[in-house]
Amino acid sequence: MMRSRFPVARVSALAALVVGGFLVTQRATSPHWRMLRPGVEFATLRGEPYCRYGSATIAALRLDPSHVCIRVRHFTHEPESRPLDILEWQRRSGALAVFNAGQYYGDYSYMGLLASGGKVISRRTHPTFKAALVAGHRAGSRAIRVLDLSRERLDPDSLGWDEVAQSFMLFDRDGTVRVRHSDLVATRTAVAEDRGGRIVVLTSEGGYTLWDFAQLLKTLPLELSQAMAMDGGLEAEMVVSAAHFRYASFGQWEHGRAPRDAPPPPVALPAVITVSAP
Numbered sequence: 001m002m003r004s005r006f007p008v009a010r011v012s013a014l015a016a017l018v019v020g021g022f023l024v025t026q027r028a029t030s031p032h033w034r035m036l037r038p039g040v041e042f043a044t045l046r047g048e049p050y051c052r053y054g055s056a057t058i059a060a061l062r063l064d065p066s067h068v069c070i071r072v073r074h075f076t077h078e079p080e081s082r083p084l085d086i087l088e089w090q091r092r093s094g095a096l097a098v099f100n101a102g103q104y105y106g107d108y109s110y111m112g113l114l115a116s117g118g119k120v121i122s123r124r125t126h127p128t129f130k131a132a133l134v135a136g137h138r139a140g141s142r143a144i145r146v147l148d149l150s151r152e153r154l155d156p157d158s159l160g161w162d163e164v165a166q167s168f169m170l171f172d173r174d175g176t177v178r179v180r181h182s183d184l185v186a187t188r189t190a191v192a193e194d195r196g197g198r199i200v201v202l203t204s205e206g207g208y209t210l211w212d213f214a215q216l217l218k219t220l221p222l223e224l225s226q227a228m229a230m231d232g233g234l235e236a237e238m239v240v241s242a243a244h245f246r247y248a249s250f251g252q253w254e255h256g257r258a259p260r261d262a263p264p265p266p267v268a269l270p271a272v273i274t275v276s277a278p
Contacts, residue, residue, distance in 0.1 A: 030221050031060065036242035037277040039067020040096060047204060050216045052185045054206030059238060059249055060222065061097055061201040062194075065144040067277060070135045070199075072101060072116040072163045074271045075108070083108055083268035086237045087248070095274035099201055099238040100189055102129075102167035103231045108270040112166030115159055121271075123156045130178065131169040131228035133191050133273065136162030146193045146228050148172050165273060170214040170227040177218075179210040179229070187236040187251040188213045192227035200224060201275075203238040203249050234267045 031043035040063060047056040063070075073093065075083045090098045103111040112126035118138070130149040137143045138160055147154065148169060154161075169178035170190055185207040192200045200222055204213065210229065217227050230236070236251040250266045 033062065034245070036240070036245055037067070037096065039064030040242070040275070040277050042240060042245070042247065045220055045222075047206065047208065047216055050208055050212040051204070051206040052208060052212070054187075054252060057205045058216075058220075059203050059205070059240075059247060061099075061238070061240060061275070063144065063199040063201070063275060065135075065197065065199060068096075068144070069276050069278060070133075070144055070163060071274050071276070072114060072121075072165050072271065073274055074110070074114065074116055074121045076121065077116060083270040085266040085268050086239050086250070086272065087266060089269065089272045089274070090239045090241060093274045093276075096242055096277050097201070097238065097240045097275040098272050099203060099275075100231050100235045100269050101165045101271035101273050104270050110271055113154060113156055113164055114166065114271060115162065115164040118162040120156055120159070125154065125156065126166060129166050129168045132164055132166045133228065134161040134164050138162060144199050146191060146199070146226055148226060165230075165271070167228050167230055170210070170229050171218055173226050175218065177211065177214045179214055181211045182209055185209055186232040187234070187249075188232045189230040189236040189238065190217060190227050191230060192217060192222070192224040195223045195225050201238065202227075203236055205249050205252075207252075235269060237266055237269070 031045050033041040033043045035041050043060045045058045045060060047058050086098055105111055110122040112129045114122040132147045132154055134147055135144040171177045188204045188208050190202045194200055217224055234251040238249050240247040
């Protein structure tokens with residue numbers, strides 16, 4: 001019997017190169033932004049090859065600080081005085097978007113400096129958390145920024161900002177990744193500044209290590225200048241609700257655990273960030 005001389009191995013290799021090239025092209029292509037309100041845009045991007053578990057989709061909410069306001073909300077300032085899940089936070093606040101704030105301890109106390117409406121909720125600055133999302137400058141200008149606390153200082157007795165949520169840097173303006181290599185895989189939420197001064201909130205649907213997520217954000221076609229991480233794992237959540245548009249992502253993977261058979265319900269969050277567009 002004659003054997004076929006069809007170059008299967010070469011064709012397979014070529015197909016792999018084509019697929020790989022397609023993924024790179026997809027990542028390099030500018031995302032399709034959907035305008036929800038003036039100064040508020042939404043898009044989804046892909047996280048290959050960095051995604052370890054689940055969907056590689058990443059939701060991105062891009063905000064123009066001249067058109068939107070953000071506010072830190074903590075359960076101790078709510079009527080029920082209990083943590084709410086993110087859907088409850090959105091219904092309660094009526095916000096255009098809600099995403100999880102930074103990390104917290106087992107007793108729901110915040111793991112760092114936290115301020116809401118000009119009132120300090122947690123005065124304990126975390127010594128290794130070198131980033132903060134801040135908004136509402138008390139000098140009167142509307143501003144939202146990601147601060148690198150290795151370069152700028154935040155004093156709980158003289159904040160200068162009405163809204164503050166401290167966490168840790170993913171990468172800085174020099175492009176330096178500021179997290180360690182780790183095998184811990186989790187769903188991630190990050191807040192970044194782009195080179196135009198806009199704020200970009202990103203939530204992954206699948207699981208990433210922190211190092212991989214930082215590398216991914218640096219390569220995405222978003223022109224990000226620096227980024228900080230919020231809490232990850234089951235707490236990494238975002239809800240967007242604008243007119244006829246709805247999006248919700250609930251954390252599904254955390255701390256290197258195997259994927260679940262079914263998505264878990266949203267967890268209670270002691271603190272969130274709300275976005276409004278007056």
